[in-house]
Structure formats: C-alpha cells, structure tokens
Amino acid sequence: MSQPVLSTSRGDVVRAAMLGLLGTRGPTSRADIARALGVSPATVTQTTKELLARDLVLELASVPSQGGRPARLLGLVDDAAGAIGIKVTADHVRLVSVGLDGAVRTDRSVDYDAFRPHALDALTDVLAEAVAGHVGPLLGIGVGLPGAVDGQASGVVDAPTLGWDRVPVGPTLRAALELPVLVDNDVNTLAAAETLYGTGRDHEDFLVVTIGRGVGLGIVTRGVVSRGAHGGAGEFGHTPVAPDGPLCGCGNHGCLEGFVGESGLLAAARERRVLTAGGTVADLARAAHDGDAAARSVYADAGTLLGRALAGAVHLLDPEVVVVLGEGIGEWTFWESAFEEALRRHLMPTRRGVPVRIEPWSEDRWAVGAASLVLATPFDAVSTGREGELVRARLQTAAVSR
Amino acid sequence: MSQPVLSTSRGDVVRAAMLGLLGTRGPTSRADIARALGVSPATVTQTTKELLARDLVLELASVPSQGGRPARLLGLVDDAAGAIGIKVTADHVRLVSVGLDGAVRTDRSVDYDAFRPHALDALTDVLAEAVAGHVGPLLGIGVGLPGAVDGQASGVVDAPTLGWDRVPVGPTLRAALELPVLVDNDVNTLAAAETLYGTGRDHEDFLVVTIGRGVGLGIVTRGVVSRGAHGGAGEFGHTPVAPDGPLCGCGNHGCLEGFVGESGLLAAARERRVLTAGGTVADLARAAHDGDAAARSVYADAGTLLGRALAGAVHLLDPEVVVVLGEGIGEWTFWESAFEEALRRHLMPTRRGVPVRIEPWSEDRWAVGAASLVLATPFDAVSTGREGELVRARLQTAAVSR
DNA sequence: GACACTAAATTTAGAACCAAAGTAACTGTG
DNA sequence: CACAGTTACTTTGGTTCTAAATTTAGTGTC
Numbered sequence: 001m002s003q004p005v006l007s008t009s010r011g012d013v014v015r016a017a018m019l020g021l022l023g024t025r026g027p028t029s030r031a032d033i034a035r036a037l038g039v040s041p042a043t044v045t046q047t048t049k050e051l052l053a054r055d056l057v058l059e060l061a062s063v064p065s066q067g068g069r070p071a072r073l074l075g076l077v078d079d080a081a082g083a084i085g086i087k088v089t090a091d092h093v094r095l096v097s098v099g100l101d102g103a104v105r106t107d108r109s110v111d112y113d114a115f116r117p118h119a120l121d122a123l124t125d126v127l128a129e130a131v132a133g134h135v136g137p138l139l140g141i142g143v144g145l146p147g148a149v150d151g152q153a154s155g156v157v158d159a160p161t162l163g164w165d166r167v168p169v170g171p172t173l174r175a176a177l178e179l180p181v182l183v184d185n186d187v188n189t190l191a192a193a194e195t196l197y198g199t200g201r202d203h204e205d206f207l208v209v210t211i212g213r214g215v216g217l218g219i220v221t222r223g224v225v226s227r228g229a230h231g232g233a234g235e236f237g238h239t240p241v242a243p244d245g246p247l248c249g250c251g252n253h254g255c256l257e258g259f260v261g262e263s264g265l266l267a268a269a270r271e272r273r274v275l276t277a278g279g280t281v282a283d284l285a286r287a288a289h290d291g292d293a294a295a296r297s298v299y300a301d302a303g304t305l306l307g308r309a310l311a312g313a314v315h316l317l318d319p320e321v322v323v324v325l326g327e328g329i330g331e332w333t334f335w336e337s338a339f340e341e342a343l344r345r346h347l348m349p350t351r352r353g354v355p356v357r358i359e360p361w362s363e364d365r366w367a368v369g370a371a372s373l374v375l376a377t378p379f380d381a382v383s384t385g386r387e388g389e390l391v392r393a394r395l396q397t398a399a400v401s402r
Numbered sequence: 403m404s405q406p407v408l409s410t411s412r413g414d415v416v417r418a419a420m421l422g423l424l425g426t427r428g429p430t431s432r433a434d435i436a437r438a439l440g441v442s443p444a445t446v447t448q449t450t451k452e453l454l455a456r457d458l459v460l461e462l463a464s465v466p467s468q469g470g471r472p473a474r475l476l477g478l479v480d481d482a483a484g485a486i487g488i489k490v491t492a493d494h495v496r497l498v499s500v501g502l503d504g505a506v507r508t509d510r511s512v513d514y515d516a517f518r519p520h521a522l523d524a525l526t527d528v529l530a531e532a533v534a535g536h537v538g539p540l541l542g543i544g545v546g547l548p549g550a551v552d553g554q555a556s557g558v559v560d561a562p563t564l565g566w567d568r569v570p571v572g573p574t575l576r577a578a579l580e581l582p583v584l585v586d587n588d589v590n591t592l593a594a595a596e597t598l599y600g601t602g603r604d605h606e607d608f609l610v611v612t613i614g615r616g617v618g619l620g621i622v623t624r625g626v627v628s629r630g631a632h633g634g635a636g637e638f639g640h641t642p643v644a645p646d647g648p649l650c651g652c653g654n655h656g657c658l659e660g661f662v663g664e665s666g667l668l669a670a671a672r673e674r675r676v677l678t679a680g681g682t683v684a685d686l687a688r689a690a691h692d693g694d695a696a697a698r699s700v701y702a703d704a705g706t707l708l709g710r711a712l713a714g715a716v717h718l719l720d721p722e723v724v725v726v727l728g729e730g731i732g733e734w735t736f737w738e739s740a741f742e743e744a745l746r747r748h749l750m751p752t753r754r755g756v757p758v759r760i761e762p763w764s765e766d767r768w769a770v771g772a773a774s775l776v777l778a779t780p781f782d783a784v785s786t787g788r789e790g791e792l793v794r795a796r797l798q799t800a801a802v803s804r
Numbered sequence: 805g806a807c808a809c810t811a812a813a814t815t816t817a818g819a820a821c822c823a824a825a826g827t828a829a830c831t832g833t834g
Numbered sequence: 835c836a837c838a839g840t841t842a843c844t845t846t847g848g849t850t851c852t853a854a855a856t857t858t859a860g861t862g863t864c
Contacts, residue, residue: 014820031842040822045844047820062829068841069829148752158752205631217718222784226623228720229607232752235717240710240748250750308642309714315637316619316715318630346642348652350550350560350634382624416851433812442852447814467860470811 013381014039015047016392019056020378022076023100024196027060029071048074056396076100080136081395085371086127087186088145090114090162093123095130096364098371102197107364114162120169124176131177140180140377140391143169144189144370146214148232152373153385155183160249180390182373184227187234189369191218191225194323196372196379199357203320207313209236211335212327214261215306219317224380237261239309256309260302262328268298281328288334299334306335307342314347314354325359332358415783416441417449418794421458422780424478425502426598429462431473450476458798478502482538483797487773488529489588490547492516492564495525497532498766500773504599509766516564522571526578533579542582542779542793545571546591546772548616550634554775555787557585562651582792584775586629589636591771593620593627596725598774598781601759605722609715611638613737614729616663617708621719626782639663641711658711662704664730670700683730690736701736708737709744716749716756727761734760 017037022028025036030048034041051057060073082099091113097106110126113119127141147159155170173181184192191208199206200223208218217236219226226233237257238250245254246267258264262281269275269284272294287295310322324332344352377388378395419439424430427438432450436443453459462475484507489496493515499508512528515521529543549561557572575583586594593610601608602625610620619638621628628635639659640652647656648669660666664683671677671686674696689697712724726734746754779790780797 012820029842041843042823042845043821049844065830066841067831067839069827069843071842203631219718221623221628226628226719228623229605229722230720230752232720233718235720235750235753238717238750239714243710252748252750254748308645312641312711312714313718315640316621316635316718317628318632318634318637320631346654346656348637348640348654350632351637431812443813444815444853445851448851451814464859468811469809469861471813471857471859473812 012392012396013378014043015051016378016395018044018047018051019076019395020100020375022057022074023081024102024375026101027073027075029063029073031071033074078137081139082134082136083139083142083371083374084127084130084134085142085144085189085367085369085374086123086130087189087366087370088112088114088123088143088162093126094363094367095126096367096371097130097134098368098375100375102193102368102372102375104364104368107367114159114164119162119164120167120172123169124173127173127177131179137394137397138179139394140182140374140387141173141177142189142370142373143173143181143183144186144366144373145169145183146186148230149183149185150231151227151385152182152184152383153387155181157183174387180374180377180387180394182377182384182387182391184225184370184373185231185234186366186369187216187218188225188227189373190325190365191220191369192376193365193369193372194218195220195223195225196376198359199321199323205317205319207317207319207322209306209310209322209324210326211260211306211324211329212262214257216326217313220319221317224383227383236309236313239312241305241309256305259305265298265302268301269295272298274298285331288331296334299331300338303335303337303339304342307339307344308346311343311346314343314351318351319354321355321357323357323359325361325365327361327363329358329361414794414798415780416445417453418780418797420446420449420453421478421797422502422777424459424476425483426504426777428503429475429477431465431475433473435476480539483541484536484538485541485544485773485776486529486532486536487544487546487591487769487771487776488525488532489591489768489772490514490516490525490545490564495528496766496769497528498769498773499532499536500770500777502777504595504770504774504777506766506770509769516561516566521564521566522569522574525571526575529575529579533581539796539799540581541796542584542776542789543575543579544591544772544775545575545583545585546588546768546775547571547585548588550632551585551587552633553629553787554584554586554785555789557583559585576789582776582779582789582796584779584786584789586627586772586775587633587636588768588771589618589620590627590629591775592727592767593622593771594778595767595771595774596620597622597625597627598778600761601723601725607719607721609719609721609724611708611712611724611726612728613662613708613726613731614664617659618728619715622721623719626785629785638711638715641714643707643711658707661707667700667704670703671697674700676700687733690733698736701733702740705737705739705741706744709741709746710748713745713748716745716753720753721756724756724758725761726758727763727767729763729765731760731763 030044034044055077057074058077060075062070062072085096087094092109093112094109096104146161147157150156157164157167157169170181170183187210194200194208204223206220210216215237217234219234238255240254241256242254246258247253248255248258274287274295377384377391432446436446457479459476460479462477464472464474484501487498494511495514496511498506548563549559552558559566559569559571572583572585589612596602596610606625608622612618617639619636621636640657642656643658644656648660650657650660676689676697686697779786779793
C-alpha cells in the first residue's frame with residue numbers, strides 16, 4: 001500500500017467540520033450535526049460547549065418538536081468568514097469573494113494575458129490587491145484554471161491553452177500572499193462547488209459535464225472529486241469519437257471536443273454555410289434562436305455525439321445523476337432532443353433512467369467553484385493536505401479577530 | 403451531505419489492519435507497519451504488545467541496520483487464517499481456499515447450472531460442503547459473479563447472463579452458512595486482488611481490463627475499487643463504438659463488446675471465413691497460433707478498437723498504470739501491436755506514456771479475487787460494513803482457536 | 805575506541821472521541 | 835391530566851490514539 005490506509009481523523013477536524021457545516025448549510029441542531037458528520041452526539045455537545053465559550057457559535061431559536069424534545073439550532077456568530085476564488089483564462093481573470101454560505105459578495109473581471117512572460121507575477125498582483133481589499137476574515141484563495149494540476153495543495157500547472165508548462169502557481173502565490181492557496185482544474189472546481197452547495201447535498205456519486213469552449217467532466221465518487229493519478233481525470237473532451245476526424249489541439253484526430261467544443265461548432269456551421277469566415281459562436285447562437293434550421297442542426301449533431309460519448313462515461317462510472325452546465329448552456333434547447341435520444345439509446349436498460357439536470361449558468365460560477373476549494377476543506381482532510389489544515393486553523397480564529 | 407463525512411476509525415481497526423498487513427505482506431517491522439497504515443509508532447508498539455501477549459504475533463529476526471537501530475520483524479504466529487472464494491458462471495463454479503498471503507490452498511471446479519430454478523440453493527450446498535471441508539480458521543466467503551451487485555456487504559444480484567434478477571445471494575448465503583459473506587462483480591474482485599497482492603502495492607490509481615467472454619474494467623481510485631452508485635461501474639464492454647454496429651445482449655447496437663468480446667471475435671472470424679458455423683474461440687486461437695493471417699487480423703482489429711476505447715477511459719480516469727488480464731490473454735500477441743498503436747495514437751501527449759502491464763492468466767484468479775474481498779476487509783472499513791467487522795473479529799480470534 | 809549520527813522502539817501525559825446511561829422537553833392517548 | 839412514547843441533549847467513565855521526549859542499538863569517522 002503506497003499510501004496510509006487508515007485515515008485516523010486528526011486534531012481539530014470535528015471542530016472545523018462543525019463550523020463549515022454551520023456555514024454551508026445554515027443553522028442546524030446538534031443532533032443533525034452529529035448525523036451529518038458521522039460523529040456521536042456526545043462529541044457534538046462537547047465541541048459545541050467549547051465553541052460557545054469561544055463565541056464562535058451561538059444558540060438560535062428552537063424548532064417545533066416532532067414528537068420529542070425540540071431541537072435548538074446553532075448558528076455561526078460571525079458568518080463573515082469567506083474565501084477568494086479566481087478563474088484564469090487566456091485573456092482575463094474572474095475574481096469573486098464568497099461567504100461560507102456560498103453567496104457572492106464581490107465579483108469582478110480583470111484583463112489578463114496568460115501568455116505574457118511574467119504572467120504569474122501579474123496574477124499575484126491581481127490577487128494581492130483583492131486580498132488587501134477584502135473585508136472580514138479570509139480563509140484562503142482558490143484558483144481554477146483550464147489545465148492539469150498536480151495536486152490542490154501543491155499547485156504546479158500544465159495548461160497548454162494558457163501556454164503554461166510546469167508553472168508553480170501554488171508555491172508562488174503562497175509565498176507572495178502568505179495565505180492558504182488551493183489550485184485545481186476549472187472543471188474540478190465546479191464539481192467541488194456542486195458537492196458543497198448543489199447536487200452533493202443529495203448525492204454521493206455524480207458527474208458534472210461542462211459545455212462551452214471545450215467539453216469537460218468532473219467526477220464525484222463517494223462525495224469527493226476524483227482527480228486521477230496526476231490530477232488529469234475528466235479529460236472527456238479528448239474521448240476518441242471518429243478515428244479520422246479533425247485535428248485537435250491535443251495533437252490527435254477525432255476528439256469529441258473537435259465536434260462539440262466551440263471550434264467544432266464553428267467548423268460545422270461554416271461547412272453548412274450558416275456562418276462565414278469571421279463568424280463567432282454568438283452569431284451561430286443568434287441564428288439558431290432566430291429559427292435557422294441549419295444552425296439548429298449544428299447543435300443537434302453535437303448533441304448526438306455528446307449523448308453517445310456520455311453514455312460511455314455513464315457506463316464506466318455509474319453515477320446517480322449527471323449535471324450539465326457551462327457557457328454553452330444557453331443554446332441547450334437545440335442540443336437537447338438529439339442529446340437525449342443518443343444518450344438513452346446507447347445506455348444499457350438498467351442505466352437508461354439516469355437523470356440529467358441542466359443548471360443555469362453565469363460565468364462567475366467558475367470563480368465561485370475556485371473559492372469552494374477553500375470552503376470545502378473542513379470536509380476534505382485528504383486532498384487538501386497541509387493547506388487544508390491552515391484553512392481550518394484560520395476558520396477557528398476567524399470570528400474572534402473580527 | 404448524504405453520508406457521514408468524517409470516518410472516525412472505530413474499535414479494533416488497527417489491530418485487524420496489523421494482522422492483515424502481516425498476512426498479506428509477510429514479516430514487517432513496527433516502523434514499517436506504522437508507515438504503511440498511517441498510524442503512529444506508539445500505537446504499533448502498544449498494539450504489538452497486546453498481540454504478542456495473545457500469541458497472535460511473534461518477533462522474528464532483526465534486519466541489518468541501515469544507519470540506526472535495527473528493525474525487528476514481526477510475523478503472524480499462525481498464518482493459517484484464510485478465506486473461501488467462489489466465482490460463479492452460467493455452467494460451473496470455481497472454488498478456492500486462499501491463505502492470508504494470497505496463496506491458493508485448494509482449488510476445484512464444480513458443474514453448476516445458474517438457470518436452474520433453485521440455483522441459489524445449489525450454490526449454498528456447494529459452499530456448505532467447502533466450508534465443512536475447510537481446515538483451519540476461516541474468515542469468510544467471497545463471491546464473484548458477472549453482474550451488478552448492490553453492495554459487497556449486502557449482495558443482491560442482477561446478472562442477465564446467469565438469468566438472475568434481484569437474487570439475494572448475500573443474505574441467503576449468510577443465513578445458511580453463518581459466516582461473513584461478501585459479494586461483488588467479478589471484475590471488481592480481480593481489482594480487489596490487485597490492490598492487495600499486485601499493482602496496488604505500488605500504485606493508488608489504476609485500471610484493470612479483462613478480456614475474455616466479455617470486456618470488463620475495474621477502477622481503482624485512491625487505493626479502493628470504485629463501484630459507482632449502484633455497483634455498476636466499469637461497464638466498459640458497453641461503450642458505444644459504432645452507432646450502427648451489431649446488436650448487443652444489452653439491447654443496444656455497436657457496443658465495444660460486440661467487436662472485442664468472444665461473440666465479436668467469432669462473428670469477425672466467420673465473416674472472414676476463418677471459421678465455419680460451429681467454430682469456437684479455441685479454433686480461432688489455434689488458427690492464429692498456426693500463422694493464419696486472417697485469424698490474426700481478427701485479433702488485430704479487436705486490438706485497435708480496444709485501444710481506442712481504452713484511450714477514452716484513460717482520459718476520463720487518469721490512471722498511473724493499466725493492467726490487462728483475462729481468459730483471452732493467451733492470444734495477446736496478436737492483439738498487441740494494433741492495440742498499442744491505437745491506444746497511443748488516441749492518447750493526449752501527456753498521457754501517452756501510461757504503462758500497460760499484461761499479466762499471466764489462470765482461471766482460478768477469478769476465485770482468488772473473490773476470496774480477496776474477504777482478505778481486504780482489514781483495510782477497507784467503508785464498503786464492507788458490518789460483514790467486514792465480523793471478518794475482522796474472526797481474524798483476531800483465528801490463531802487462538804487453532 | 806570516543807564521538808556524532810541515524811533510525812527503531814518505547815514511555816508518558818494528554819487529547820479526542822465514544823458508548824451507555826441519564827436527563828430534558830415536548831407530543832399524543834386514554 | 836397522568837402516562838407512555840419520542841426525540842434532543844448531557845454526563846460519565848472509559849478506550850484509542852497521538853505527540854514529544856527518551857531509550858536502544860546499530861553505523862560511520864577521526
């Protein structure tokens with residue numbers, strides 16, 4: 001066994017998990033906390049006593065009894081603890097400040113050139129400014145970007161679309177900002193946000209599919225995001241779908257992304273004369289919304305391919321539910337029927353009923369996802385390592401320092 | 403969060419894990435045990451003291467110092483503790499008795515008709531006999547079969563190829579045999595065996611591909627076998643590879659298995675006139691070994707499809723290594739070059755180097771895999787639930803009752 | 805052969821957590 | 835309105851494991 005087998009819960013994990021739970025789920029009774037965290041009621045009582053004494057938590061109203069002693073709700077004294085999340089793209093960064101409850105406090109977009117020689121220094125500057133301007137206790141910084149990251153707690157990045165090769169994003173930011181910094185692939189950050197605030201509340205195993213510039217897949221297994229051996233899991237966009245298809249940025253031919261990503265949609269649209277040389281996806285979308293049949297067929301064909309490929313992923317991973325979101329979701333009406341037909345047709349009978357949920361999209365979700373890397377640390381002692389410990393420590397001193 | 407988040411290691415887990423480690427890995431020093439299990443050296447010292455007093459463990463020779471105090475190896479006093487593993491197929495069962503170290507003690511095959519009305523009673527009888535004939539402490543029984551199992555510790559089975567629909571294999575066997583019984587999909591049992599005795603010693607994330615009657619995939623993530631939401635993960639054989647391909651047993655068209663499984667090989671062989679109507683895979687294999695070019699091309703074409711589909715799985719799951727085994731491995735020479743070419747060609751540059759290990763095959767590995775469900779319980783407190791607890795309890799009394 | 809150095813094992817004091825048993829506060833029923 | 839039934843919380847008395855300091859037993863160096 002290369003890694004320790006027994007995860008002996010260490011130190012202040014329960015305390016942090018309680019605070020995290022109260023932050024993300026809102027007021028909760030002691031009994032519910034015990035059930036949610038899988039610890040004994042006795043422990044919750046003890047820990048609560050301590051947190052009450054330290055003024056980190058307070059007792060709220062009682063809830064009406066359901067046949068027994070009524071539960072007393074606990075709430076955070078100071079719910080101002082939050083995190084900064086940033087999503088990096090080739091030409092801009094999106095930056096949000098998020099509360100423990102997942103609510104966006106501030107949100108802005110900044111021009112950025114990832115290909116510039118000292119791109120990482122520029123990133124540091126943007127973040128330093130955001131940290132300086134942040135009001136209230138700050139737990140840490142989450143960074144999401146389109147690329148492979150060796151580990152959240154490490155943060156060395158390979159991102160061809162940003163021109164980054166072995167760039168030490170995590171170490172550099174940590175050194176400059178003196179805050180916990182967690183870095184992950186952007187699709188994984190969306191999956192992390194879902195586990196905290198979305199589908200994860202009801203499900204342990206699910207997939208998160210993103211459609212937009214590319215196609216991505218976040219895999220949640222037993223309640224945690226699967227990152228694979230080198231942080232590269234979920235490269236759904238490079239599933240081979242046509243051996244002789246167009247050349248993809250990854251160097252191969254016939255990747256799913258070449259048909260279903262923006263470039264694929266544009267190529268199909270040009271071929272069908274929906275667009276001329278300079279046309280964009282926005283033009284294509286407008287044509288489809290205006291009722292152009294050829295434009296709609298472009299999306300429908302993409303839907304067919306996506307449905308078929310997704311059937312393979314569902315067979316491999318057996319999720320309870322599939323969540324679909326992303327920049328491209330506004331045109332989902334045009335994907336939908338072909339997608340559904342292809343997906344169901346290629347699924348085994350026992351899987352055919354897997355629910356697909358379409359979620360509304362706004363671009364700040366990328367950045368909120370990045371922030372939720374930090375906000376998830378109270379519940380994830382494994383993949384966040386030492387950075388997670390730091391976040392949990394900060395969480396427990398957040399309220400007193402207000 | 404639908405499931406408890408904090409796994410507070412309970413009770414006798416460390417004791418059982420130490421015994422399991424000594425059994426599966428052989429003699430080990432206290433310091434190495436602490437590192438392998440992720441517990442403190444102090445705990446190992448304490449637990450060892452107790453196990454020594456109970457005569458479950460003994461001190462062996464010292465190993466030469468590597469610059470410090472030399473380590474003293476610990477070994478099991480009685481390594482006779484073992485498990486029975488059974489693999490169920492439509493027409494026979496394979497039954498082995500396996501020691502903690504993974505060595506096969508007894509091994510036999512029994513005719514069996516899964517489609518017979520009271521097939522489960524017949525299975526019970528076969529196992530009752532095996533239990534009666536077992537010498538030494540018996541930890542439990544592992545069952546592997548081609549189908550979907552709701553949970554190892556439960557064991558309700560859907561297996562179309564056996565004609566089984568919601569058959570309560572686990573509950574029935576437990577009631578009749580009064581022993582811990584763990585049930586899982588056969589490919590998952592192979593993956594479990596790999597985590598204990600094979601690839602898992604060096605790797606945390608890997609895939610196990612089986613080729614034979616069908617095509618299967620076992621997924622190991624963070625050292626544990628991923629079963630998906632309903633125990634149906636790894637249905638690699640039903641990846642859609644050709645929208646208009648032949649009808650598959652699952653009701654869809656163009657599944658991978660329809661080209662790469664036995665039926666697919668036979669169909670291709672007949673089409674190319676390598677075989678006549680009554681020909682079998684054994685005939686096809688013989689022709690290929692005898693140098694028949696058409697026969698070899700059948701395997702090569704299958705290899706191409708397998709390689710391409712596997713590239714998709716590697717992109718999704720980012721394993722460190724892929725292990726290939728199964729009944730069909732004897733003809734791998736004929737798959738190999740086409741498989742390698744297709745796999746590498748469809749992988750992204752960063753993944754292209756993923757190692758593929760071909761493992762030797764013998765049919766008893768299915769049954770050994772089943773047994774290793776039981777033998778893995780000391781390390782897997784999650785998916786084995788109450789049955790695992792029972793196994794661990796039996797492990798700790800095994801030696802005294804000898 | 806004295807010395808520093810290293811790694812393994814042990815001791816000790818204490819933190820974290822739990823099971824079991826008890827107490828508290830309500831609902832419903834005769 | 836007494837009484838059982840139910841659920842929430844608390845207290846008590848451990849057990850399990852850890853961190854930190856210490857002891858043990860070797861290697862290598864001058």
